[in-house]
Amino acid sequence: MSKNSYAINNLHDLQVRMISLKVDYKMKEVALKEDVVVYAKQFTPGHLFKKYFTSSSLLKTDDKLNLTSKVMSMALPLLMNSTIFRGSGFLTKTLVGLATSKVGKSLDASSLTSIFNSVKGLFGSEKKKEKASAAYVDYGIPPDSETF
Structure with missing residues (x-):
């Protein structure tokens, strides 16, 4: 017979060991649930959007694949021919x-x-110019000076 590594000599020791094992089990269960929640949040659409569709990552992707120029080379002729040159002939289009x-x-x-x-900037600059003209002009002379 092999001896176990637990020092269980009576019923009280056995109950204490069972309670400690249940506590360990519950603690590991809570930790595992928290880890699953953190892992699952990595694959939510919101997190993936924040991770892969930031302006810096889009610029890096565009530098590698040149997607913007490919899309623009196809979309710009369609846009121009369907809007500005709508009534034009085949040769013009x-x-x-x-x-x-x-x-x-x-x-x-x-x-x-x-x-x-x-x-x-062309559309937003009008509001800024109006605000700038209505602002107080400071000539560097303090208001409580004797020069006023």
Whole structure:
């Protein structure tokens, strides 16, 4: 017979050991549940969106795959032909399609963001100019000075 590593000599020692094993079991269960929750949160759509669709990760992906220029080279001719050159003939639409596809290939994510920011600045600058003209002009003279 082999001896066990537990020092159980009577019924009280056995009950104490059983309670300690149950406590260990419950603690491990709680820890395992918390780990499962943390692991499952890694694969929620919100977490995946935050992880992979940040501006820096999109710019890195675009630098590697050049997705923006590919999309723009296909979307820009369709957009131009369906809006501005709607009533034009076949030859005009073909020339516009070739020209805009070449322009679309030269566009990347950084140029698109700079174009967007410049257009946004054109529309947002009017409010700032109105606020700047109504502001108090400080000439550097303190208001409690004798020069007033």
